[in-house]
Amino acid sequence: MSESAPGKPDVERLYLEHHCWLQGWLRSRLNSADDAADLAQDTFLRVLRRRQQSGIGEPRAYLRTIARGLMIDLWRHRDIERAWLETLAQVPEQHAPSAETSLLIIETLVEIDRMLDGLRPPVRQAFLLAQLEGMSCPKIAARMGISLATVERHLAQALRHCYRLAFEEQS
Known part of the structure; x- marks a missing residue:
């Protein structure tokens, strides 16, 4: 050995x-x-x-x-x-x-899920409303019942989190 x-x-x-x-x-x-x-x-x-x-x-x-x-x-x-x-x-x-494209899509969705898993639920919800539903910050604030400033902080936090995972942890 x-x-x-x-x-x-x-x-x-x-x-x-x-x-x-x-x-x-x-x-x-x-x-x-x-x-x-x-x-x-x-x-x-x-x-x-x-x-x-x-x-x-x-x-x-x-x-x-x-x-x-x-x-x-x-x-x-x-x-x-x-x-x-x-x-x-x-x-x-x-x-x-195609089957190949479907596999790539599934792997991408899994990676996105893994990235978003590190966010607190309200941060993730605000981010998804902005990214998937195209909602503006005021509309997200109204939907979630929080202030506009809080929505903006949530979105900034989510973007920093995704950036760190995508770029900083690779090195």
């Missing part, structure tokens, strides 16, 4: 000692052996990427926390995909996008 990658032996031991348990835990919550296997692998990939240097005190709690987040991501992705497919079902077949 090579010692060249810091933390690698710990991850190997963690995998050997807890992979079967984690996969069983996921299978009991997902009711799918395939999804459980995929998320168990994704959990250990996250552990590898984090390169935790110190030993993990409670390995199952640590793995469960990562896996729970991945389950939530999976469910959200499927909710978005389901909503997209319901929308597509209402579009005449000749106007429907």
Whole structure:
């Protein structure tokens, strides 16, 4: 076993000692052996990427926390995909996008959802009213029952948040 990658032996031991348990835990919550296997692998990939240097005190709690987040991501992705497919079902077949375009749209929607998830609900609501419904700040203020200044602060906060996620975290 090579010692060249810091933390690698710990991850190997963690995998050997807890992979079967984690996969069983996921299978009991997902009711799918395939999804459980995929998320168990994704959990250990996250552990590898984090390169935790110190030993993990409670390995199952640590793995469960990562896996729970991945389950939530999976469910959200499927909710978005389901909503997209319901929308597509209402579009005449000749106007429907190709399968490749649909996949790109779903991935984009998932990324947008992930970006907006970091916003407080009133900030997200103001942002969506402005961006999706094209509402002006005064109309958003009236709809939400808040001041114009608050709407403007919410929109500025949402734009800063999206900018940070899109540009600053890439570097």
